[in-house]
Amino acid sequence: MASHRKTNAPTLLSLSKRQWIRIVAIAAAIVMVVAAGIVSRNFYIGRGRGTTVNEYSATDLAGSSVSRSNNRADLRGADANTSYVTVKINGKSRFVLGDNFTDVKSVLDAGNITLEPEDSVTPALTTKVDESTVISISRADTQAETSETAIAFNTVKKETTSLPQGQQKVQTEGQEGVLQTTSMVTRSAGKVISSTVFAKYVKKAPVDKVILVGTGSAEEAAANTLGDTVPSGEKQKWAHDWLLANGYTEADFTAANFIINHESGWQTNATNPSSGAYGLPQALPGNKMASAGADWRTNYQTQFKWFVNYCNQRYGSITGAYAYWKANSNY
Missing domain, CATH: 2.20.230.10 (Resuscitation-promoting factor rpfb.)
Structure with a gap:
C-alpha cells in the first residue's frame, strides 16, 4: 500500500555546513557566467560589430591618419548590398568591393585589375564567387x-x-x-x-x-x-x-x-x-x-x-x- 504520510521538507535552518558551502559555490558560478556574458557583449559592441561604417573613412593606415585603414568593422560599408572578394597578386592581398559580382572576371573588372598574357589565375575567370573566394594571380618575373x-x-x-x-x-x-x-x-x-x-x-x-x-x-x-x-x-x-x-x-x-x-x-x-x-x-x-x-x-x-x-x-x-x-x- 502506498504511504500518504507527509514528508518533512528540509528548511534553511536545518541545512548542514557542507550543504551551505555547496549552495554558495553554485550561486557564485552563476554570477560569474552572467557577468562574463555582459562583458563579452560590451566588448563585441565596442569593437564596432554593431555599428554602421560610412562610405568614406580616412582612418589610420600604417601609422598615418590620412588614408583608409584595414581596421574596418565591416568592409561592406554603409551599403548592405556591397560584398568583397580577396585578390592576391604574387602574394600581395587587397579587397575588391562591388555590388554585382558574378564570377572571377567581374571581380577583376571591378578592381581595375588587368591580366597580362602570361598571368596564371585561379580559380578560372568563369568561376562563380562569394565572400569566401580568394582569387590568386601569379605573374612570371x-x-x-x-x-x-x-x-x-x-x-x-x-x-x-x-x-x-x-x-x-x-x-x-x-x-x-x-x-x-x-x-x-x-x-x-x-x-x-x-x-x-x-x-x-x-x-x-x-x-x-x-x-x-x-x-x-x-x-x-x-x-x-x-x-x-x-x-x-x-x-x-x-x-x-x-x-x-x-x-x-x-x-x-x-x-x-x-x-x-x-x-x-x-x-x-x-x-x-x-x-x-x-x-x-x-x-x-x-x-x-x-x-x-x-x-x-x-x-x-x-x-x-x-x-x-x-x-x-x-x-x-x-x-x-x-x-x-x-x-x-x-x-
Whole structure:
C-alpha cells in the first residue's frame, strides 16, 4: 500500500555546513557566467560589430591618419548590398568591393585589375564567387615595387584683424606630402614589359602654407574663416574654377582641396590596398562614381563632381564635410 504520510521538507535552518558551502559555490558560478556574458557583449559592441561604417573613412593606415585603414568593422560599408572578394597578386592581398559580382572576371573588372598574357589565375575567370573566394594571380618575373612621390602643398591666405590692413604674416610653413605607390612590375631581359598600379595612397598629407593678411574690419575677416587657397596644378585649377562658376565660394574650394589632399593627393587612380577605395574622393566602392559619368575610373572632373554631390547630400555642403573630417579624420 502506498504511504500518504507527509514528508518533512528540509528548511534553511536545518541545512548542514557542507550543504551551505555547496549552495554558495553554485550561486557564485552563476554570477560569474552572467557577468562574463555582459562583458563579452560590451566588448563585441565596442569593437564596432554593431555599428554602421560610412562610405568614406580616412582612418589610420600604417601609422598615418590620412588614408583608409584595414581596421574596418565591416568592409561592406554603409551599403548592405556591397560584398568583397580577396585578390592576391604574387602574394600581395587587397579587397575588391562591388555590388554585382558574378564570377572571377567581374571581380577583376571591378578592381581595375588587368591580366597580362602570361598571368596564371585561379580559380578560372568563369568561376562563380562569394565572400569566401580568394582569387590568386601569379605573374612570371613580376614583383611588387614601391615608390614615393611628393604631394605639393597649397598656399592659403586668411584675413585677420590682428594685423594692419594689407600687412601679411606667415602663420604656418608649408610641407610637402608623400604619396606611396605600389606597382606590380614585369621585366624581361632587364626591361620593363608592364607595370600595373596595385595600390596608391597618401602616406603623409601635405601641410598648407598659411599666410595671415591684415584686414580693415572684423566683418570682412569673418566672411571666410577657411581662407582662400591658391590652386596648385591643373586639377586644382579646374576644380576651383568649376566651383566658382557653379555658385560655390572660395571657402568651398579650400574645404574640398583639404579633403582631397588628405584622401588621395589629387590622384585619379588612387587605390587603397585594404578596402579598394578609389579615385580623388576615395569612393568606396569606386563604381559608385558611375552615377556622375561612365568615365569615372579615369576622369578627375567626373570624380570631383561626384565628390561635390556626395558632400552636399551627406553633409549639406562641402564645408560641412570639411568640418566632419576635421573632427573625425574621415568623412
